[in-house]
Amino acid sequence: MEAQNLSEQCDWFSEENRTEPRVSGQLDSAGCLFLSIMPNGGAIPALICILVLMTIFSFLVNGVALFGIVRSEDLSWEPRCAFLKNLILSDLMQTVSICPAVIHSLVQRRTMEFSTWCYVQYFTGTASIFSSLVTITCMALERYLYVCHAIHYLVILTQARLRHALSLIWVFSISISTVNMVLLHTGQGHKVERATKGLLCEPDVMEQHMGFPRASAVFRKLVGSCSLLLCLLVYAFSYTRMYRDARNAVIPFNRVNTTARKTVLFHSGMLFLQLLPLLIKTTSDAVWEVEGTVAMMALSSGDQGTSGTMMSPSTTAVQLHMSLLVTLIVPPCINPLVYVLKTAELRRALLRPFRQWKRKRVAGLRVMEEMRVREVVHLNRDQAG
Template sequence: MAHKFIMNSTQVLNRTGPCVAHTFENGTEEDNRNFDLGGCLFLFIMPFDAVVNVLVFVFLMLTILSLAVNGFTLLGLGHSEDLSWEPRYALLKNLILSDMVQTINLGPFVTHCLLQRSTMNFNTLCLLQYFTGSVCIFITLITITFMAIERYLYVCHAIHYLSILTPLRLRLTVGLTWVLSISIGCINFTLLHQGEGEYGRATSGLICEPDTVERHMGFPRAAAITRKLVGFIFTLLCLLSYFFAYVRMYQDARNAVVPFNTVNTRARNTVLFYCGMVFLQLLPMFLKITSDALWELEGTGAMMTALSGAGTSLSAGTLHISLLILIMVPPCINPLIFGIRNWEVRQALFRLFRWKGEHPELELERTWVRSQHRAGVLE
């Protein structure tokens, strides 16, 4: 094992040696133009071709799976007359749309960088990716928060559910999600341009994530503080709303069976399942908030010095790739968690691929099963 580690370290030094030598030498202007900075930065992140080939397959599969699962679920919900009016599925369609935009915004670009063995260049497309990714993240956070509140109203205030979530209020909620997210993105984008951008240079990552963009824009302090503060506040509100809603639902479900001296195991398992899934959903945000906190505590200079070492760059590259994978996973599983896991959505997808002629007795059976399903707690 030690011999293998030494060989791998030697291979890394052999491949990145020319890049390090060019960095510390003063070459001619023509040499600097011909120097592939993006390729060298890519080698510092991932020096092993075998790992790159595996990552190409992983990101390609995640992109295809996300678009396929989200696309079919959105199509099934759109063609179902029974589900089109329900608030939970309207919010689910909003979440699916945001996930598809996020997948298109990240998946193809990461795969292209892996195939080209080069990092992204800082240009207009890079800024567009940064803006779109920021907007999608806030849409996801706000939508998940509203979905938890909707479930709370459905279970704990069932009598007033339809009078509270009217079609008009539902449309206003969905519209507010996009308006608020785009407004936050525009504010961050405006504050970001207080600095002077280094356009045309290679970045140190496979996507234009906030730290990379701020670095190439000269570290505008107002943009960095606003982004970190707003992101922390929205993540905290999402967590508090989610846990408040599901704890209250669990309490109501537990109180319903207290007279019978039994435990509502189904309600407890449902709460644990959704809490675990929301933790997985917000795990990239937790990692980002942690890295932002470390950045503020250590200082920009200390962090840049730490990233200058080859070993540390390899570790930073591993963290960068892990974060990208974590960002790509939730769009793949969101339709399964909030949609396909539900019997009504499965039936809608099943009818989507079935022939159009349906038997009346099957429709009566689906209506009965749907009524029994709606009578369940937390499902």
């Protein structure tokens, strides 16, 4: 009832302007657009709690994982740990650039304002997502070299080549973000209205606000689809070859390598969760192409000539937008669990500080107990004398 009363303050379909809401009452355009995206006010507190918990969990697990790897001298030289540190850095950038802004929009019940922070969020988010995608692709290749070409592993993956690979990952990711930012300004000019039509400055929202630049949309979709396809092909090739080698190792003994099969299935499932935001974005792009629009706003039903018809986001657009907001936080939460907890060396590195603290605590308790016993012995001797 409260949402219905608030929505009555927004006149979405005026004779003078059939694309922007005409505001009456206490709500401005950002509040009206928020109501069109989140008409059910009861779901907002639950969504805020989910995003806050996922944000805290992401900072916690990534911070602990990075701290354990940096402190471990044995793992500092290993290529997989170098890639993992790069992945953690990308995940932290993604969490910082996305979560606070979305939570702020939900708390204020307003859509994202088009400002300098919107550019920063779009640039940082794009760079971190591409960096994570290329990094997990390199990690799959690194595991393939380690398992299938163990003899030549250190010869192929030297420290110099590792540094070059990490540098190229960031050069590629930042270049993609820079080109996207430049192509965004090739549209017909952004709108005067500062309120965007989303809770996050994602590509669809940015392109709509900047006048639907065709070059930006084509470049983003082409590069994103090719990068996603390349990642899937490399991942499939690497783990298929590793599984075949593990399977061939036990064929003479007429046994099935169950461990290898479970490992491949586990990493395939985790890869699906990591790529879920990109899959949703690809689905969103396909939907916009079918419907003939790349905007978040679309006519939800037929009669455009009636002045009482409301122009609101389509149900599919809202669902994809909200799904993207939540799933963007999933990879930063699961990456440390996948690449740290499944590796015995990394688990020992993370648990080492806690074990050392436990040993020191036990040693301290023993010293205190010995001192107490000595005091009791000296006291008994004094009393006996």
